[in-house]
Amino acid sequence: MHRYLLFLLFTFQTLTSHxxxxxxxxxxxxAISLEYFTVAILLPQDSSIIIGGAFVDGYFEFEDLKVDQCLIQISCVGYQTVTQNIDFSAINSIDIGTIQMKNLELNEITVFAKRPTFRQVEGRLLIDVKGTALSEAGDLFDALKRSPGLVVDNNNNITVSGKGTPIVFINNREIQNKAEIEAxxxxxxxxxxxxxNPSAEYSASGNAVVRIKTRKITNDKINLQIYNQNYFARKNSTLNGVQLNNKINKTTASINYSYKYFKSKNFEDAYEINTQSEYTIANNNSTVRFPKTKTHNLFLSLNQEITAKNNIGFQYSYISTNQKQDSDSKQTINKTNNGVTNRNILKLRDVAKDLHIYNLNYQYDIDSTSSLSVIGDYTRYVNHSTEDIGEKNITNNLSLKSLIDNQNDYTIxxxxxxxxxxxxxxINLQTGVKASKVTNNGKVTSVNQITTTENYQINDKIDDRISAAYFNLEPKLNNFKLEAGFRYEYTDTKISSNEKTVLDSTYGHWFPSVLINKEFSDYVNVTLSYAKKIDRPSFNELSTDITYFDALSYSTGNPKIKPTISHNLDLSFGLFKNLSVNFAYSYEKNARILSAVSDNANPDIVKYTPVNISQAEYLNLNIDYNYSGKNLNSTFSFGGKKPFIEIPYMDELRKIRNSSWYFQTNNDYSITSRTSIFANYLYNSSSKDLMTHFESSSKLSVGVNTSFFSKKLNIAIMANDIFNTSDNSWEDRYGNIVAGSIPDQDNSWIRFSIKYNFNNFKGGLKKKSASESELNRL
Structure with missing residues (x-):
């Protein structure tokens, strides 16, 4: 397989088309660059559209045009349309220079040009940010929260409706950590x-892909942006940052640094009901937590254009996180054959994480249709946590004090x-290979602080290697688009615990993908796609490390857990340029759940560990609609899911068939060209997924944005989750145990943001990576 791909790399590069x-x-x-305009490439015979697009900041570019002659048509609200003839017969790369647009006489009518927020292109949802209210949202997470088709929870976990957690790219580079998005x-x-439903080009571990494209630095100058965000909630928090970009001739450099200090006060009522043959134990905990998190986020990038076709770049990312959390739990244990016990649990947790990522990348644009990209990564991730736990049995006047030290050192x-x-x-061909190696030396030690004796010590080692190869073919057809590919991934995983092998596993799978797209008119297009995917267990799911909760519960991994294989079929309709409808079916083999089971040695103790269920099936519907008016821009998203799952509970099989639905709307109203207000609402109905029942939740957020000094100074105020209704209460039923949680997180806050751009700042971060899939498993 590898020889075949290498043959493609060096042989097929010469087979190109004009x-x-x-x-x-x-x-x-x-003589000021237009902020937003559209350009269309037309056939000279009948002016039918070949390709078109929306552009910002005055610059436009089209690549890979398969014509000898064409018309270019440039349009912008409030200006006269410009049309020119273009002739490529003598030269295949043309710069038409600067086009000056002439004003239309509008008789004192004020027009705020509103861009459609999204459109569907070959089954993919393309959301415009620049030139829309999304560009004023705040940080990138704020823009994602207000984007149709995406759901971002209170912990900034991103999901694609009906697909789960996506692989996220920024300028074709897989991101390493959520903190990179915050920056x-x-x-x-x-x-x-x-x-x-991404093709075989992408890692088979991604059921969905989110691609983010940043603005380009086009002129030789230094750009600087500084920003500050202050959060007012139960506890106040702050985030400060600076971005510096510099382009000189063929060299582009970027520096991005942010510092975040977040504090919160969170409440949770949790419970477990452990049913044994002769008795039942009910364990109820009421907990208050005070987390304090400090994060330093640094990103450096240097890109050198060697020639017009050769680029080499170096990138470095450093993310340092320190979290201290105090918690106080009131615990009531009711054992039917032994009465009631009251306990108090105090915990002091200290976590330090350091992530270093070094990246070297090379891009060779052989010609307009051929390119070669090489990316290499080295990553070091160190995670060290200590937990000081004091447990007092108030009923029996007994005390226990434990100190747990947990260390992990990953190299990728x-x-x-x-x-x-x-x-x-x-025929367009995409092909490639990838290889990765992950090692970890982990150590967990638990000490009884009263007797100074060691409760346990676990030393584990992980060695995980993945190699992959793919090819993707796209024949050029007149009436429709066809894309087909295969990806092969081979995994070799070895895990040892206290020098004893607990897992030695190798497996390989083929992952085919097919996409068929038909555009019936400018207002109707249909896409049918299929892809096979894999969801490998995270290293925490495989590790034998123990996380101690209290005297009656703990969690640990399961080295025998199997990866989940899924088959995904999607049917998408793009209608009237502002409506997207998606139907999806998914079949999962060896779906994974985090279950609560009785400990083998002591059935009174509940052990949380991942297990497989044989299969799970889902039907999904997602509808996205966009309205763009003179002053108002609104998006509406509606979706539903119906599972088909069977879960063992109390010697029976629970059939999970309950349908669930969600509704999301994002609305922006322009008061003036500099000031706008917004209101966003999300509702999730109650649902059942695998063994978990989720209660309904909702979130309403509102805010105002304004700018001064030709949009150099931006000020925004936002109220998040006004009614504090976004928490998800849940309950699991598996085997002989019921477990649940009713949280009350610090989600309702008011944020004041200020941002200043020096020298017309434009983001120039073009992150690249080869290790995103591996880092997602840490």
């Missing part, structure tokens, strides 16, 4: 693309090569 590039600049009558601002972003090596070309002037 294509052309076109670029230019658009300004207004005052980016919404006005750095050009567009967001959601792919609900990864590399990938991707090659694109055109075969026989009619």
């Amino acid at each position: 294509s052309s590039n076109l670029r230019g600049k658009v300004i207004n009558d005052q 980016l601002q919404s006005d750095d972003i050009m567009s967001i693309e959601i792919d609900r 090596y990864s590399g990938k090569i991707d090659f694109k070309t055109c075969l026989l002037q009619s």
Whole structure:
């Protein structure tokens, strides 16, 4: 397989077809670059559209145009349309220079140009950020929260409706950590693309892909942005950051640094009901927690254009997190054959995490249809936590004090090569290889602080290696688009605990993907796609480390847990340029759940550990609609899910068939060209998924954005989760145990944001990586 791909890399690069590039600049009558405009490439015979797009900041560019002659049509609200003839017969790369647009006489009518927020392209949802209210949302997470098709929870976990957690790319680079998204601002972003059923080009571990494109630095100058956010809730928090970008000739450098200090006060009522043959134990905990988190986030990037076709880049990311959390729990244990016991549990947890990522990348654009990309990563991730636990049995006047020390030291090596070309002037080929290696030396020690004796010590080692190869073919057809590919991934995992092998596993799978797209008119297009995927267990799920909760409960991994294999079928409709409808079916083999089971040695103790169930099936529906008016822009999203699952409980099988639904709307109203208000609402109905029942939840957030000094100074105020109704209460039923939680998190807050741009700042971060899939398993 590897020899075949290497043969493709060095042989097929010469088989290319003729294509052309076109670029230019658009300004207004005052010689200022237009913020937003559209450009269409037309056939000269009948003016039918070949391709079109929306552009910002005055610059546009089209690549890979398969025409010898065409018309270019430039349009902008409030300006006269410009049309020019273009002839590629003598040269295949043309810069038309600067086009100055002339004003239309509007008789004193004020127009706020509103862009449609999204459109569907070949089954993918493309969301415009630049030139819309999303660019003023705040940080990148704020823009994602207000994007159709995405749900971002209170912990900034991203999910694609009906698909789960996606792989996230920023300028074709897989992100490493959520903190990297927090460091980016919404006005750095050009567009967001959601792919609900990605092809074999992408890691088989991703059921969905979110691609984020940032704005380009086009001129030689230094750009600087500083920002501050203050949160007012039960506890106050702050975030400060600075971005510096510099472009000199063929060298581009970027520095991004942010510091976050977050504090909160959270409540939780948790319970477990452990039913044995002769008795039942009910364990109820009422807990208050005070987490304090400090995060330093640094990103450095240097890109050098060696020639017009060769680019080399170096990137470094450093994320340091320190969290201290005090918690106080009141525990009541009711054992039917032994009465009631009252206990008090005090915990002091201290966690230090350091993530270093070094990246070297090379891009060779052989011609307009062929390119070679090489990326190499080295990552070091160190996680050290200590937990001081004091437990007092008030009923029996007994005390227990424990100190748990947990250390993990991960090292990740990864590399990938991707090659694109055109075969026989009619087939686009993408092919590539990837390899990664993850090692970890972990150690957990528990000490009884009263007797100074060691309760237990676990030393575990993880060695995980994955190699992959893929190819994707896209023949050029007149009436519809066809894309088909195969990906092969081979996994070799070894885990030992206290020098004893607990897992030695190797497996390989083929992952096919197919996409068929038909555009019936400018207002109707249909996409049918299929992809096979894999969800490997995280290293925490595989590790034998023990996380101690209290005298009656703990969690540990399961080295025997199997990966989940899924088959995904999607049917998408793009209608009237502002309506997207998606139907999906998913079949999962060896679906995984975190179950509560009785401990083998002591059935009174509840052990939380992952287990497999044989299969799970889902039907999903997602509908997204966009309205763009003179002053108002609104998106509406509606979706539903119906599971088909059977879960063992109390010697029977629970059939999970309950349907659930959600509704989301994001609304922005422009008061003036500088000031807008917004209101966003999300509702999730009660639902059952695998063994878990979730109660309904909702969130209403409102805010106002305004700018001064030609949009250099931006000020925003936002009220999040006004009614404090976004928490998810849940209950699990598995085997002989019921477990549940009723949280009350510190989610209702008011945020004041201020941001200043020096020298017309444009985000220039172009992150690249080869190790995202591995880091997601840490």
